[in-house]
Amino acid sequence: MKRLNIDAGEGGIPHIVYDLSLPLPERVNKAMTFNSATEAAGWLGITPKKIYNNRTIGKRVQGINGKFYAVRILRDN
DSSP states (O other): OOOOOGGGGTTSOOEEEEETTSOHHHHHHTOEEESSHHHHHHHHTSOHHHHHHTOSTTOOEEOTTSOEEEEEEOOOO
């Protein structure tokens, strides 16, 4: 059976994860960055597919610890 590498098409695009249980200023300061969606998914204890389906504004994911997080593609400003 062929394994599907989801990150292969993105070339390991960096992602940022925000803890939604924190107030906004603290959330921004304590945001975590990951080299790819797979790394972020591993830290959250969810599948990379869940990251891909929920990394847009207004969507969130629940981590293995029960907390909710916002996951976004890290963009250079």
